Amino acid sequence: MSKTSASFTCTGCGASYRKWAGRCDACGAWNTIVEEAPLSKGPGAKALTTRGKAVPLSDLSSEDAPLPRLASGMGEFDRVLGGGLVPASAILVGGDPGIGKSTLLLQAAASFARAGAKVLYISGEEASAQVRMRAQRLGLTDAPVQLGAETALRDILTTLDTERPALAVIDSIQTMWLDTVESAPGSVSQVRAAAHELVTFAKRRGVAVILVGHVTKEGQIAGPRVVEHMVDTVLYFEGERGHQFRILRSVKNRFGPADEIGVFEMTGAGLSEVANPSALFLSARDAPAPGSAVFAGIEGTRPVLTEIQALVSPAPPGSPRRTVVGLDSGRLSTILAVLEARCGIPFTGLDVFLNVAGGLRVSEPAADLAVAAALLSAREDVALPTDMVLFGEISLSGALRPVGQTENRLKEAQKLGFSQAVVPARSRLGGADAIRVREMTDLTAVVGEMFGA
Ligand code: TYD
Numbered sequence: 001m002s003k004t005s006a007s008f009t010c011t012g013c014g015a016s017y018r019k020w021a022g023r024c025d026a027c028g029a030w031n032t033i034v035e036e037a038p039l040s041k042g043p044g045a046k047a048l049t050t051r052g053k054a055v056p057l058s059d060l061s062s063e064d065a066p067l068p069r070l071a072s073g074m075g076e077f078d079r080v081l082g083g084g085l086v087p088a089s090a091i092l093v094g095g096d097p098g099i100g101k102s103t104l105l106l107q108a109a110a111s112f113a114r115a116g117a118k119v120l121y122i123s124g125e126e127a128s129a130q131v132r133m134r135a136q137r138l139g140l141t142d143a144p145v146q147l148g149a150e151t152a153l154r155d156i157l158t159t160l161d162t163e164r165p166a167l168a169v170i171d172s173i174q175t176m177w178l179d180t181v182e183s184a185p186g187s188v189s190q191v192r193a194a195a196h197e198l199v200t201f202a203k204r205r206g207v208a209v210i211l212v213g214h215v216t217k218e219g220q221i222a223g224p225r226v227v228e229h230m231v232d233t234v235l236y237f238e239g240e241r242g243h244q245f246r247i248l249r250s251v252k253n254r255f256g257p258a259d260e261i262g263v264f265e266m267t268g269a270g271l272s273e274v275a276n277p278s279a280l281f282l283s284a285r286d287a288p289a290p291g292s293a294v295f296a297g298i299e300g301t302r303p304v305l306t307e308i309q310a311l312v313s314p315a316p317p318g319s320p321r322r323t324v325v326g327l328d329s330g331r332l333s334t335i336l337a338v339l340e341a342r343c344g345i346p347f348t349g350l351d352v353f354l355n356v357a358g359g360l361r362v363s364e365p366a367a368d369l370a371v372a373a374a375l376l377s378a379r380e381d382v383a384l385p386t387d388m389v390l391f392g393e394i395s396l397s398g399a400l401r402p403v404g405q406t407e408n409r410l411k412e413a414q415k416l417g418f419s420q421a422v423v424p425a426r427s428r429l430g431g432a433d434a435i436r437v438r439e440m441t442d443l444t445a446v447v448g449e450m451f452g453a
Pocket residue numbers: 095096097098099100101102103104134137138266267268269270271
């Protein structure tokens with residue numbers, strides 16, 4: 001039996017039927033089956049017509065040319081999406097409350113609208129007047145975005161179905177509720193059901209949806225990780241409170257590179273894009289200071305230079321403190337252990353504080369060498385030259401391992417006026433002639449040559 005003629009759908013679970021029924025066989029819910037207009041246009045309908053017919057992969061390019069991506073013109077946002085918004089895709093934007101998600105998405109919605117796309121922004125947290133006030137503050141009142149303040153998902157889906165925007169922003173998924181689900185809005189089952197409805201709708205009707213999700217203290221999108229599995233793209237909006245920098249990071253993307261970042265700065269008039277993050281992250285550096293090392297890293301597809309800061313001080317009796325911001329604390333423990341076991345430099349009896357300046361989160365193992373250098377510099381009270389960058393992975397034996405994209409890292413450093421680099425031996429060099437590169441085989445060499453210990 002073909003499903004193409006189905007015109008009744010369960011709003012609870014999305015199951016399709018050819019006839020109306022009082023109870024959905026698939027999910028057991030009562031009175032959830034509603035009539036749907038027959039599928040006509042849109043990528044969903046197109047996929048159905050080719051169902052059951054295998055086509056060579058090579059043919060798809062000509063027959064089913066992918067719909068062009070929508071660019072918002074907001075460069076940092078488009079970059080994180082992998083070059084713009086894929087039509088009919090579902091995107092989750094997660095982040096701590098108050099980090100700036102609503103601000104970001106209102107700005108993005110306005111950008112898409114100005115670029116000619118039909119955009120609906122639905123807020124379940126603020127009244128339309130409040131959203132308009134925010135838009136005024138952001139200078140977006142002229143953008144042709146349709147606003148809605150609604151939390152009843154069924155009404156929202158009806159609106160979306162009649163309006164058929166290219167993009168709908170749902171702020172936030174935790175405020176949405178379906179009357180078919182018993183529990184309160186924000187509960188796992190509500191969030192899951194609402195997300196499922198919206199994602200299914202996105203695919204079926206060719207509407208791209210962006211879901212906003214608050215992150216709980218445990219660092220999860222409140223309620224279910226399930227939402228992350230349902231959507232095509234998961235973006236996190238992060239930053240340290242009190243810092244003006246905000247990073248939009250893609251942690252999953254079916255249509256682009258994961259780990260891509262977009263950098264923004266929170267100002268009095270909303271978020272402004274930061275096209276050259278390295279300059280920003282390094283901007284506060286002045287005189288040489290012990291405990292500071294510049295790491296030439298790669299974030300997504302572009303090089304980003306950041307300052308790693310360490311502070312080492314005598315610890316009171318008891319177990320010393322290990323405080324890390326912006327880096328993995330397990331990685332710090334490993335590097336401290338390698339310094340002690342392979343280089344004979346213990347940190348026992350010393351408190352260690354480690355920080356990535358500017359609020360960036362660094363997860364590359366390539367940061368090991370810069371972390372070790374910052375720690376040694378702090379411990380020995382010897383400042384590193386201000387024009388030096390470092391990168392390289394440290395293995396448990398203390399050996400330095402080459403990392404990818406050496407050229408890009410060095411080029412970025414050269415562009416920002418750095419003139420020397422310390423890198424692992426056997427790195428594939430090139431591309432930056434104005435930088436004096438020192439290759440080192442292991443951490444002991446770094447200690448001996450740079451700190452004379
Ligand atoms: P918001 O977008 O409401 O955060 P979220 O939706 O993630 O909860 O942003 C709230 C914070 O942003 C608030 O502390 C004020 C700040 N902000 C600015 O600094 N400048 C602005 O132009 C706007 C609109 C907000």
